[in-house]
Amino acid sequence: MFCKRSKVLSVACMMSILVLLIGSSAPHDVETILPASWAQICFFTQDSNILGLYVDQLPEVRVFSIQCRVSPDDIWSLSTLQSWLKGFTGFLVFLTVECSEDAKISLPWPMKAKGLVGLKVSGCILQDKYADVLNPDISVLPDQLRVLEIRNSVWLSDVAAFDFMIRPEVLLSMSADYDCGQDSTLEYMVMSNVTDAVSSRSGASVREDHEMNFESVKTSSNQKGSHQNSEVIPTHETFAGDSAGTGNPDSSNNLNNLLMRLSQSQNISDALTTSLNKPTSSTANNMASPTQAGYQELLNNIQSVDHTCVYKRLKVLDESCPLVMSVHHFSIMVQSASYPELRTMNYSFSGLPEIPQELKEFRVFFPKLAYLDLSKNLIRHVNLPRPSLTSTPVSHHLSVDLRYNHITHINFSIVQSWATVKDIYVDVRFNPIDCGCHMNDLLLAMKSNEFFIDSMAPYEYLKEIRCYSPPSLKGKRLSGIELTCSSPTLNSPEAKHSDSNLSSTNLTVLFVFCGLAASTLIAVTLVAILYFKKYRLANAKGVVTVWISPKNNSSSDVENGQQTQSIS
Template structure:
């Protein structure tokens, strides 16, 4: 789906008609692409691959430094000559190599398309094309990773203005929904350009979550921040614009039926609109979807459509929301999915710090669901004391709660005194001021008190000794001065006793 799920998929391929000896790759692409028969390639992505599926596997390398360009239109025209042959196309770009790839990328016999590290252009070039209405769907596998759509923003706004929306069809909006089984658009960004300033290159993104970026063959690590990942409702103009688009699409009553889709991965998006999931389920069905991946997506709150996932995705088995910014998890209590399907909700590496008996009990009430909250920064403060007591009593994880027994092996992230301890090991001593302590923390406090007391005593003794020494020094100095004066008055007189006293005083001084 183009607007609906922001799915940008690239379908470039070359096929071979063995009987007519037509080359699988167009002559102008011979230096970039190579082809071979490979009936196993499709089975790496989807099920139900029969031995009768004759697949030509085409691999293309697009090097920006060599001035390589690859046009989907060229491949589309070439593939039109073939019948009864399936094509699986893989395109790998380097050094900011680019390909033109109009949505929805239909081509005769093209069953698989994989794109890595490419700049993609002309996304909306086929909008309004009547040829698309007569061409059947073929595509079963779509995978685009570490790439960017380069587009003049005027193309997009022409499509979503009132006149453009009036001509929008389900065939264009939904893409090849009747055949698609495996759909991945991971780490794909949208870079708008203008005719005046030319292409806009990918900017350096702010840091927050480390992700490998191979866009345009950079092979460098960049980071994704909250702002670049998630459109906040605080941006009122963008929010209103998106809601208006949502209402316009509702009025069109477009229908998308992804009857064969089993895997959907839109992880690491550059921007994920707040209403993405509302738009995703609008007029669309996903009766066979088993896996959804929205990790590294900047999600701060579980959307209603995902809380009530059984309503929209009855056979979902894995919902990956790891590495986001969730602070709590709320899920509906709908019954187990179709055919007793069991769902794992992966919310590891989020910002969930508070945990209670009520939380775990509410998750357990959702039949056929397991919430995985490991690797979250759990704060083991006094607010968690009831849960910790239940854990250590050994009576919590029984019955429906048994599947959450892994929680007792999770470790505290804060406070410092209990950091790293398992929840089953932590004993809190919460006073009236809700101070947190543990056996290890109490021992540390005792040792610290002894050390401080000892140091204080030593300081007092040393200070007293210094006072005594200073006083004695001052007294001795006065006596020595008097002796010198006596000697100066009668230097020739010999007073043995006085000399001895002065000598003692001098030695002391």
């Protein structure tokens, strides 16, 4: 009996050991069958916590991390991973790809692969973006990607691929799964310093342009930490924000990404000249060139494709450091997609001259937004939305980061207006603040112990802000200066602007008044002259006639008398 029990226990022990061995060997088995082309450039580890760096809820199944280092001589394609993952179940993959010396990889949008939940790419030239536009497998595969991060990379397409993409039949056949990407599962999306280019040139030329782009962003990045005491302020030259560069990909759907790139990329404009330089519809204006007519037809085709993308889990969106930010970026973004759970947005180093209207109306388009990074832009004025008039308390508060912009003017009324909007907090540190007499009311209020309380409490940091001008106060904290001014607003920019407007108005009124007065004086003078000529001269002539007539008569009488006397 004991022996039988011993045999049963032995069998049970052997089974347990076998299960443990199988379980422990699973990572090794998976690793040994990695694609042969990846054997020298990728390595494979189990890391179930890697997703926890980006999202809140971790999956219950195992997560394996694949990290690849790609050089210009290596061949790397996402299709290799897609084929490899088809034969496995029961685990997920988080893929990281780093490129050296601008190596090229094939990465078709929307990067769907069985079990792929995370994708990070940096420093690469990305090819084949439109390769899956008509691939039926895109709609068959479910959305699984939760983390998408692409940094310091270039989407490179040749003219033939771009020409295919913009054909009306291709646009109309595009599915929402391709257009919107993996919108139902994405939680963390970063597209930072990512450009688009259409080129038929050699790889060496593309790499040269890419290096120039990298150097531009590198120069800007090196200046990010140099403004601590407002010694260096971002300028227009700091940002590659003109219309001559290439554009950043939009986080919205692929069509609107394409639409914005058409209006902002010189490379793509050149491609349009090549691909659309042919007669189009007969409705085109006779004065329009074939390229212009084709461009307009293309825009109409894109706008006719109505796909609404719902990023129902997206919480982090980073589109910082674009080489070009389209003026229509945010309007197109909110027209084609919704972001019900978005908490963090980053548009730093984007060359924005003002806060976009869509971001001012964040409660409408981004109802749960909690942090908005607009630092290192060209913003001069802080225009916040009006305080909410609803009685329902706002559950989500927004912090707006406006550090390292071009804000020069703050005063008591401006700061009070910020505090009035109780669900918004703004940070204006490290701006070139002008400490003129327009700040006197604020400086006097700051000396009171009861000023920074209640809704004003978050703005106590104003005490530590340093003056940038005038030169006599440069570098001094607001809490440590006193101004001697005859009027609190004597030298304020608003006062100067008001005085300028007033002077301009007064001059205008003066000119009008002088004109009327001159016209009246001229009219009176003309009337007086006419009156003088008509009446005064006539009267004068009558007097002279009367005075001359008697004289003539007396002379005649004398002559007559002399004649009479002589005859006698």
